[in-house]
Amino acid sequence: MIVQTRIDTVPHDGARTLIFRWLVTFAVMTCGINSQALSAPSEISPAERPLSREIFFGTDVVPILTKLGCNGGGCHGKATGQNGFKLSLFGFEPTTDYESLVKEDRGRRLFPAAPDRSLLLLKATSEMPHGGGRRLDKSSDDYRILREWIVQGSRPPHMSDPHLLRIELSPHNQILPPETSQQLKVQAFFSDGSSRDVTQQTVFESNEPGIAAVDEAGLVTTGSKHGLVAVMARFGEQIATYSAAVPFATDATVMSDIGKQLDQLEASLDSSSIDLHLLHQWRRLGIVPSAPADDATFIRRVSIDICGTLPTAAEISEYISDTAHDKRERLIDRLLERPEYASYFALKWADILQNRGAGYSTSRQRAGTTLFAAWIRDSLDANKPYDQFVAEILTATGSQNENPPAIWYRTVRKSPEYVESVAQAFLGVRIQCAQCHHHPTERWSQADYFSLAAVFARVGRKSGFADAEVPTNEIIFLKDRGDMRHPRTGEVLKPKPPGGAEFVSGSHDDPRMSLAEWMTDGNNPFFARTMANRMWAHFMGRGIIHPIDDARSTNPPTNPELLDALAREFIDSGYDIKHLIRVITTSYPYRLKSEPHAGNLGDSQTFARFYPRRMTAEVLLDAISQVLDVPTEFPGFPVGTRAIELPDENVAAHFLDVFGRPSRMSACECERVDAPALTQALELVNSVEIQRKLSHKSGYAEQLVSSSRTSAELADDVFCRVLGRNPQPEEIKSVMDYLASEPDRAVAWQNLLWSLLATGEFLFNH
């Protein structure tokens, strides 16, 4: 059996290994190991039937290791390997994998003399103890392929081996009823002109397993939930995506009834608006959207979303009594002109642009964060076109004292941060995986990552005051030289944007200019779409691509036409941010109720109702201050400063920290979390600060105590002020009953106000 190993197919450097392995094999045999296997023909598996074709390491073996999960991040693919056996993550480096598998550890992992006794196969089939359990069936094709590769001499990957050109996934887009299944098929095409079915060696992953799950064999199965689902298929370094819509209604008469309702709706909508893209999707999925919300709900919603501020009772009643047909548009215009709009969105951008106050000597730091925050706010206030806004930041040079956008370069200092911040903030792409290995679910390679890094390789810094971690007041300039090398190959990489061509530029040109030009070109596939999606998510509670900074072919938009239309609208308007906000806030879905009904129950992807979310930390704290008429005092800031106006995150405010204020460590909006926590509830229930505001001598509670109006009138006032609506009769009765039972008026109003502030109705924008 040893003789059948073909020495002539092993390259020169492999021969020594092979001989060594042969010697080891011989020694092992003489020790008696495996004598059972060698002398027991009954153990010969059916898998010994030879395969007729040649087996290649890169296109046959590695995909199986990937499919079986051997090279996953939790197993042998992690940086430290597993139990002394390390593979490259997801098999993106076949050459090193070959070394590990064939040569390392004295070649003990393969046993050409008795292929079935190879450690590789014994472990994978769990015939020998394997921490990863049983991954491979002895009667499977995968087993046969691995075995055959050993039999054929376990040949290393070679340049002349056929390589994978592309894969085709079928079907790739369909409507799939609930409680059904669909088998996917993957065909791989190779450089030698051959092609074969690789479904079994393909890794499948569903992005919404609750709606449709996919098994290892590529069988997609839907359950009782409805919605949109994408299934990623990965074979080798190629990926493809299958999309399915699981309709809410399947019955023909129900569908026809829904169709009629949607016809009526369509007739009432402006045919040029983006609304039609939503309508189209509702029709496809058999969804009837919730009814539009009432005026009181709408003005509260849009005031919070545009200005980060609750509407006053007066603003609400004025809006409700307005009977003009364009009252919604006028309200939105008014809100966009308020200073709170610029402050609130400046806060958002200061998060994304990492205007960080922590980690420095704060007294010196604050001057810079204040300057940058003010520049952002002024830019938004002036409605500076978005392309210009971003270009000014990216290409900033000079003193950080004189050119505020250069302050971006204070937190964003090195190549991982340059690359990841730019990709995440402006291109909506998470490229960080590609720093260390090929991105597992997207086309990005390490070369893509470091070519983008090369754009910033000549960013220079001088002077600056460093009394702590990070210097302040630096001067940013373009260095004469600065190379970026591929970490593995050592090759010097030219500046190149992801998915674009190398920048052609001379030594006097700043590659960052080229990057800004590439980004802000009307045909750029990322830039406008990312902003359109970001703003859509801000107002609608969820991105069309979700999460918003994770655009991938394997994470497709739920409504591509809608995203395209928004991006086009944004570009055509000259990157007018306020225009984009108008388009979104005047859209039909933005005005819908948040309450679902039978026709859209369970919808969380198609915007057939408004998706509520908890007010963010700063907005919530400001809202409580506004309701109770007692400002929060921030150390070092004048009384009356609002939380949304703070320049950086390093202003002490426990409330803001527990409710999810981000620490601005990355450009990801996901850093701002709304995850519930006990500390949040304790902050509401027994914090000194809330009690101070409730019992303040000039606060709202005290104003109620000293008011001469009737309790019923006051109840009206309280509900409008806190919840933005009039109380129901039974609510008035509850208030009256409680007031009658509590002799201490001050305590009574404090407790009533607290209980309204703690309701979901107050805490959420809905």
Added chain:
Amino acid sequence: MLRIDGHAYRNCQGITRRSILQIGAPLLGLGLCDLLHLESHAAETGRSASKKSLIVFWTDGGISQQDTWDVKPSAPSEYRGMYQPIETSVPGIVFSERIPCQAAIMDRLSIVRSVHHENGIHAPSAHWMQTGYFGPTLARNAAKNPSLGSVISRTLGSHQPPMPAYVTIPKLEAFGYQGAVYLGKAFNPFEVGADPNSPDFKVPNLSLPAGLTETSVDSRRSLLATFDKLRRDIDETGVMEGLDTFKSQALEMVSGDRMRAAFDLSQEESALRDQYGRHRYGQSALLARRLVEAGARCVNINTGNWDHHNDIAQGLEEHLPPLDRALATLIKDLETRGMLDDVIVYCVGEFGRTPRMNGHAGRDHWADCFSVLLAGGGIKGGRIVGASEQWGGGVLERLVTPLDLLATIYQTLGIPLDTHFEDASGRPVSIVGSGRPITELL
């Protein structure tokens, strides 16, 4: 000791794989493949983990191994330090004379004398020991990982809500690395926020602010129930429901008797309180036991600063006897109550201290080889794992990494070692990485 499935066959040297494991596979650098199998073995034996908890004495700043659990009596005086060796209850194991209470119960303790990592600065080292991973430094922009307390909180939760799963006494330390990071804010520790030894000890978060009475809290609770009528099915993200749960928990915590009782040390016999010691160490340890009884999964005692660069004798005289007494009394108390098999006690800092005294009669930072203490929860007692070099310095045998320590603790608590959590970028991160449980202790 172990059961290995599959063929028990001999290798060329005639050593069975089983015997390799029995004599300590990592020493030989062989047989690693099978170590992981122990995990599934442990799972098969069905060791019930649901009752288990962890109490950590975090020696912030770094406790000196050579003045405590790894004395070098035959070394020159600048290495030996000022303490004499004493016998422990296990023949052949010697401690420093300043930890006599632990020496007396050595048969219930185990010491790992060969812990090693590769950073000598407080914050990054604290990250390493709290999370198992080398994290960010001033010069290294790496992601943060969740602390062991947060992992325990997330995977096991509280025994008995509303008692939080993860509590720190008095507050969060370890340079901020005792938090949950990407596991979510809900798994950050609950900070007690006050010194349990102070005569008017009260938990700020459980004590009502001035002007708010318990009657008012009751009124607020019932008024909230009256007015909080917004439909919950409008939010499919679970945030609203989660917040509702926490609101009830918070209201119960501030007004319910059970939580207040758990924190009320006056309910303990005065004699027992004296035994623990009337100092921060003693009363914190006693409080930790009460909190575990009331449902906490992981209690971190963050008491004292052990960063003794100058005049280490003075620093240790202040901190070591109270720690010794608190720790030993806790273990005996747990044993008396029949809880010792369910509660791991772990004493650890970010690193140890230099084997050789410096010019200021102190010891500096040392991560090359230092000691930690483990006891209870099913961990075997009376054991010494690993060894340092003759006068301290490097690992002589059985190197143990921070991840090995976490793997040992997680395994003992019954947390599957293949547990992964996704970080902010969606990348799955293992809770133990390359760490392997210290099988000698299990």
